[in-house]
Amino acid sequence: MKPKVYVTRRLPSKRAMDLLFKYLDVDLREEEVPPSKDEMITHLEDKDALLCLLTDKVDAETIRSAPKLKVISTYSVGYDHIDVEEATARGIYVTNTPGVLTEAVADLTWALILAITRRIVEADRCVRTPGCWRVGWAPDFMLGTELNGKTLGIIGLGRIGTAVARRAKGFGMNIIYYSVTRKENLEKELGAKYVPLKELLKEADIVSIHVPLTKETYHMIKEEELRLMKPTAYLVNTARGAVVDTNALVRALKEGWIRGAALDVFEQEPLPADHPLTKLKNVVLVPHIGSATYETRAKMADMAVDNLLSVLAGKRPPNLVNPEVLKIRPLEKVKMIELEE
Ligand code: NAP
Ligand code: GLV
Secondary structure, eight states: OOOEEESSSOOOHHHHHHHHHHEEEEEEEOOOOOOOOOHHHHHHTSEEEEOOOEEEEEEHHHHHOOTOOOOESSSSSSSSSSSHHOOOOOOOEEOOSSSSTTTHHHHHHHHHHHHHTTTTHHHHHHSSSTTOOOOSSHHHHHHOOOTTOOEEEEEOSSHHHHHHHHHHHHHHHHHEEEEEEOHHEEEEEEEEEEHHHHHHHHHHHHEEEHHHHEETTTTTBSSSHHHSSSSTTTEEEEGGGBBHHHHHHHHHHHSSSSSSSESSSSSSSSTTSGGGGGOOSSSSEOOOTTTTTTHHHHHHHHHHHHHHHHHHTSSSSBBBTTTTTHHOOOOOOTOOOOOOO
16 A cells, blocks of 8 residues: 655656655645645645645644654745644654745845835836836936945855855945854855844945744844834845734835835735735835745746655755754654565
8 A cells, every 4th residue: 555645746857756656645635725724634634744834734733643654845945834743743753845945035135125226116117007118318317226336235145145245246236144153164255244133234235134933033033123224224035924024014114114125925824805915015025935936836846856756765864954853763663565666
């Protein structure tokens, strides 16, 4: 009998889907919206493996009601939707998809930086709105902020933060960063300077967030931090919505504590169309599309399936989030399939 897997959405890679069906007994959910908690619990009752998305909450209760579960493979690099501690305690391997999405997210971050500083979305709307573009060219029409010579402040100089910083060199920007640990090699390569968070907020013209969502980073940017920023500065968030206190950000944008914000991620997703953020002119909002390129999404699918199959084949998965689990349930005790090389 093949091991059983619950796959919460069809993934955009033929290779990945073929491999799943070749080795496993697949319970594939064909709906677009995330499964409810009850649905997850019901489907996981007899499953050995789960392949989920970042929208699918895998909390302690869900994990506890899946007695046979051995691996949770998420189709994302972020894993804040999974109770990793509970999974580890129960000997469940948790895997993610780092690296393959780094460049796509860095590109999107730059698309947002340029869109907000040069008012691209507002300008596009103006051209399409009768009466908005009244004169052909005017000295003070649609002015934005120049990037050359300005300072980019990166919060979280990990894979994506570094890729964003590398692109900043091409725009002639100075780079400062704040992270848990100092990165001396990167400081040399990028000419980046490590500064405490408060200093970064005071100095940067663009603040770009790239930390994971954890207990420590939840609402890391709230009223106090927003008030430290320059009134001419912009906040860009392509990490997780809950790193920023949304209510404080709305006030900052309305009252001019900062000049603008560009967001790919929100505390509530999907963002309701009548949310206060949607009423503001000085924001650019996109629907969590950081990794949304054909190339990246296919690579993520392959990686998520390779991770999952590795665990079931008794091999250390390439992207293990909780290595402590190896002591709790050694891989030889998980082995359920033979992979063809
Ligand atoms: P990463 O390589 O692990 O980088 C995260 C960085 O954040 C690390 O450098 C880490 O510092 C730093 N950090 C962690 N906790 C911190 C804290 N409390 N204070 C300051 N810095 C802290 O991860 P990544 O691959 O770049 O991904 C980053 C995040 O982006 C993911 O977790 C995910 O939430 C988000 N993401 C969003 C999208 C999207 O579609 N918008 C796509 C992919 C990822 P150290 O290196 O010093 O430990
Ligand atoms: C996307 O947000 C991810 O974490 O991969």
